[in-house]
Amino acid sequence: MEKILKTDVLICGAGAAGLTLAIELARRGIAFHLIEKSPAPFGGSRGKGIQPRTLEIFEDLGILEQIAAAGGVYPPMRHYAEGGGYRDEEVIEHAPPTPAEPYPHPLMVPQFMTERIMRERLLGLGHQPEFGCELLSVEQNAQGVIAKVISDTQERTLSARWLVAADGGRSRIRQALDIPFPGKTLGVRAIVADVTLSGLTRDAWHCFHQGDMARQIMLCPLAGTALFQVQGPVPAQGEIDLTAEGLDALVAERTGRSDIRIRSVSWASAYNMNARLAEQYRVGRIFLVGDAAHVHPPTGGQGLNTSVQDAYNLGWKLAAVAGGAPDALLDTYEEERRPVAAGMLGLATHLLEAQKRGDMRRGREVHQLDIGYAGSSLAQEDTGRQRTLLAGDRAPDARVRRASGESVRLFDLLKGTHWTLLGVEIPAGQIAPLPGVHLHILGAGGDLTDEWGEFNQAYDLVAGEVLLVRPDGYIAAIVTAKNSAFPEEYFAKFLTHQGKH
Numbered sequence: 001m002e003k004i005l006k007t008d009v010l011i012c013g014a015g016a017a018g019l020t021l022a023i024e025l026a027r028r029g030i031a032f033h034l035i036e037k038s039p040a041p042f043g044g045s046r047g048k049g050i051q052p053r054t055l056e057i058f059e060d061l062g063i064l065e066q067i068a069a070a071g072g073v074y075p076p077m078r079h080y081a082e083g084g085g086y087r088d089e090e091v092i093e094h095a096p097p098t099p100a101e102p103y104p105h106p107l108m109v110p111q112f113m114t115e116r117i118m119r120e121r122l123l124g125l126g127h128q129p130e131f132g133c134e135l136l137s138v139e140q141n142a143q144g145v146i147a148k149v150i151s152d153t154q155e156r157t158l159s160a161r162w163l164v165a166a167d168g169g170r171s172r173i174r175q176a177l178d179i180p181f182p183g184k185t186l187g188v189r190a191i192v193a194d195v196t197l198s199g200l201t202r203d204a205w206h207c208f209h210q211g212d213m214a215r216q217i218m219l220c221p222l223a224g225t226a227l228f229q230v231q232g233p234v235p236a237q238g239e240i241d242l243t244a245e246g247l248d249a250l251v252a253e254r255t256g257r258s259d260i261r262i263r264s265v266s267w268a269s270a271y272n273m274n275a276r277l278a279e280q281y282r283v284g285r286i287f288l289v290g291d292a293a294h295v296h297p298p299t300g301g302q303g304l305n306t307s308v309q310d311a312y313n314l315g316w317k318l319a320a321v322a323g324g325a326p327d328a329l330l331d332t333y334e335e336e337r338r339p340v341a342a343g344m345l346g347l348a349t350h351l352l353e354a355q356k357r358g359d360m361r362r363g364r365e366v367h368q369l370d371i372g373y374a375g376s377s378l379a380q381e382d383t384g385r386q387r388t389l390l391a392g393d394r395a396p397d398a399r400v401r402r403a404s405g406e407s408v409r410l411f412d413l414l415k416g417t418h419w420t421l422l423g424v425e426i427p428a429g430q431i432a433p434l435p436g437v438h439l440h441i442l443g444a445g446g447d448l449t450d451e452w453g454e455f456n457q458a459y460d461l462v463a464g465e466v467l468l469v470r471p472d473g474y475i476a477a478i479v480t481a482k483n484s485a486f487p488e489e490y491f492a493k494f495l496t497h498q499g500k501h
Contacts, residue, residue: 002157004146004157004159005033005156005157005158005159006158006159006160006197007031007032007033007159007160007161008025008030008031008032008045008102008147008160008161008162008322009021009025009030009031009032009033009160009161009162009163009164009318009322010032010033010035010147010158010163010164011032011033011034011035011163011164011166012014012035012037012135012165012166012167012173013035013036013037013165013166013167013290014034014035014036014041014119014129014131014164014166015036015115015166015168015290015307016047016111016114016115016116016118016141016290016304016307016308017166017289017290017291017292017307017308017311018034018036018129018164018166018289018290018311019034019115019118019119019122019129019288019371020057020061020118020307020308020311020312020315021166021311021315021318022034022122022127022129023061023118023121023122023125023313023315024061024311024312024315024316024319024423025063025117025315025318025319026122026125026126026127027125028315028316028319028417030318030319030322032127033130033158033160034127034128034129034130034135034410035129035130035133035134035149035151036121036130036131036132037132037133037134037167038131038132038137039065039114039131039132041112041115041119041131042111042112042115043266044110044111044114044192044194044269045110045111045112045192045194045222045225045227045229045267046192046269046298046304047111047112047114047298047301047303047304047305048108048109048110048112048222048229048301049074049106049108049301049304049305049366050067050071050106050107050108050114050304050305051106051301051302051305051366051367051368052101052103052104052105052106052367052368052369053305053309053367053368053369053371053394054304054305054308054309054368055067055068055102055103055106055107056061056397056411056473057308057309057312057472057473058101059411060411060414060415060416060473061121061491062121062246063117063118063121065387066117066120066121067107067109067114067117068107069185070109070113070114070117070223070224071107071108071109071110071113071223071224072107072108072223073094073105073107073108073223074092074105074106074108074205075203075204075205075221076089076090076091076204076205076221077090077091077114077204077205077207078102078204078205078206078207078475079207080206080207080208080255081418087171088204089361090278091205091361091362091493092105092106092362093105093361093362093363093364096223096359097398099396099397099398099452099454099458100396100397100398100454100457100458101369101396102382102397102409102411103440105367106301106362106366106367106369107223108222108223108462109223109224110194110222110223110224110225110227110229110389111224111304112267113224113371114304124497126253129326132151132152132348133149133150133151134149134150134151135147135148135149135167135172135173135215136148136149136150136155137295138173138176138286139471140163140284140285140286140405143161143162144159144160144161144162144285145159145160145161145162145285145286146158146159147159147160147163153292157208160378161285161322162285162287162318162327163285163286163287163291164286164287164288164311164314165287165288165289165292166289166290166292166307167292167419168290168291168292169274169276169291169292169295171288171291171292172343172358173286173288173292174278174288174292174293176372176424177277177278177283177286179278179280179283179288180275180278180279181276181277181278181279182277182279183274183275183276183277183295183345184274184275184276185272185273185274186272186273186274186275186297186349186352187273188213188233188272188273188297188352189233189234189236189270189271189272189273190231190232190233190236190270190271190273191230191231191232191234191240191242191247191250191268191269191270191271192229192230192231192268192269192271193230193242193265193267193268193269194222194227194228194230194265194266194267194268195227195228195229195230195244195247195262195264195265195266195268196226196227196228196252196262196263196264196266197219197228197260197261197262197263198253198259198260198261198263199257199259199260200219200221200228200260200263202221203221204221205218205219205220205221206218206219206220207219208254208255208256209254211355213233214233215254216232216233216254217230217231217232217250217251217254217255218231218232219231219251219260222239222296224436227266228358230247230251230262232250232254234270236272240270241465242265242269242270243265243269244262244263244264244265245262247262247265248261248262251320266342273297273298273352274295274296275295275296275297275345275348275349276294276296276345277293277294277297277338277342277345278292278293278294278338278343280334280373281293281333281337282330282331282333282334285313287330287333289307289310289314289380290306290307290310290311291303291307293310293337293338293341293361294306294341294344294345296345296348296349297348297349297351297352298346298348299348299351299352299354299355300347300348300351301362301366302344302347302348302364302366302368303326305368306340306341306344306368307367309340310337310341312331312472313333313336313337313472314333314337316417316470316472317329317330317332317473318330319334319417320470320495321495325494325495326494326495329494329495331374332376332377332378335376335377336373336376336378338406340371342425343371344436347365347366350364353473368489368494369394372390372392372393372394372395372474373392373474374390374392374393375392376392378401378470378476378478378494379391379392379475379476379477380393380407380476380478380479380490381477381478382478382479382480385462387460388460389458389459389460389475389478390475390478391475391476391477391478392474392475393474393475394473394474394475395400395410395414395469395473395474395475396410396458396459397409397410397411397458398410398450398454398455398457398458398459399452399454400442400448400449400450400452400454400455401448401449401450401451402447402448403446403447403448403449405455410455413438413440414469416471417471418435418436418438418471419438419468419469419470419471419476420437420438420439420440420465420468420469421437421438421439421440421467421468421469422440422441422442422459422461422467422468422469423439423440423441423442423446423465423466423467423481424441424442424443424461424462424463424464424466425441425442425443425444425446425463425464425467426443426446426447426464426466426481427445428441428445430481431466431481431487432488434487434488434491437487443463461478464480464481464482465478465479465480465481466478466479466481466486466487468487468490476490477490485500
């Protein structure tokens with residue numbers, strides 16, 4: 001009789017989305033199995049921009065320092081003139097950090113390095129992907145999913161409570177579920193390649209014929225490596241020679257220079273740009289994350305970041321329902337994340353049109369710090385005050401003082417799998433402790449003081465107000481402590497989450 005491997009979550013796809021979800025489940029003690037059809041990890045730089053909000057998530061996941069050490073800031077873009085000479089332009093907006101936003105600009109980290117760091121973190125939690133394992137078929141019922149997989153010519157059966165499709169833009173799982181994937185082809189075909197070359201310095205992102213879609217070519221030094229990333233539009237039809245010889249000829253033709261020589265190619269791809277969004281993110285016990293749910297042009301560096309945040313949103317909710325929370329909590333994944341993807345597709349498409357006109361500037365709109373879930377059914381407010389920070393918004397950072405005298409960042413208090421209650425001048429004992437919830441009181445008699453005024457500036461709470469922060473760092477509720485049913489009523493309605501601390 002065939003032995004069936006049982007688990008809580010089967011994750012199909014070990015890219016950034018699948019790895020984020022695996023880390024989230026691992027640190028909560030939720031059983032899962034992570035499979036990847038490819039025989040080895042992805043080897044390209046494709047999603048190289050790590051946006052500020054994703055850096056905050058990586059801090060929570062325990063990999064920020066490794067990510068920062070592996071990459072670097074974006075260099076200025078060097079535009080070469082037709083008749084010789086060049087001008088440098090800062091296309092990535094650089095601003096100083098603030099107490100509320102400690103990471104104000106994106107980092108450049110090649111995708112293969114980001115995913116390697118994520119795999120190392122996952123291994124430290126006692127798990128690793130199974131490469132060379134392909135999903136053959138899946139069926140679901142009221143209790144879970146039954147999946148047939150194959151690896152090393154051996155078929156196996158896996159039983160899971162849920163399946164998460166992180167299997168990319170051509171997702172076989174999405175297709176098998178017959179989920180519509182409407183959108184459009186954007187009429188741009190391009191190449192991206194990681195190469196070693198000679199003839200260019202590494203202090204600039206070299207750009208030739210910016211805005212000319214027939215001749216444009218960009219060569220960007222990849223931080224933390226000896227490689228350059230080559231990008232450029234190519235004809236819509238015909239074969240593209242992605243060998244070192246072929247790319248060498250293309251670069252020579254478009255730059256008009258014989259001193260730039262492509263020496264080797266470590267990874268290359270030609271692709272057509274699309275903007276598409278799945279009509280559903282959930283069918284029963286199966287969920288779509290990342291590129292399986294949305295595909296987009298690469299402009300603005302939104303793809304990998306949106307994929308990571310999909311998984312970050314879904315992970316704690318799967319863990320909560322595995323621990324006894326109502327299944328309806330899982331419906332909030334699509335409710336919250338699908339509108340974000342729709343906006344991201346619009347932004348990336350807008351930036352593509354700007355790039356065609358020669359405008360490569362990127363500002364706060366790509367940082368993803370302003371993304372939130374204000375309209376979510378999980379957001380609750382009852383104070384009646386006008387405020388700039390709302391339930392559903394990202395919880396800002398701030399420096400506060402512990403009662404013991406130690407200075408601590410709010411992000412350090414929020415970090416982990418727990419919920420966090422923050423009250424302002426609440427009398428001792430007025431809020432009862434709850435399992436899986438960390439309680440902090442600011443002000444007289446509390447364990448924290450707002451010595452530098454950074455908390456008040458970011459949150460604008462008044463005495464008697466209470467703020468609840470979700471495990472993913474978004475504000476769940478802002479209420480008055482006089483609401484004696486809070487937070488017990490909130491948790492009874494939405495979840496009974498008993499996470500690891």
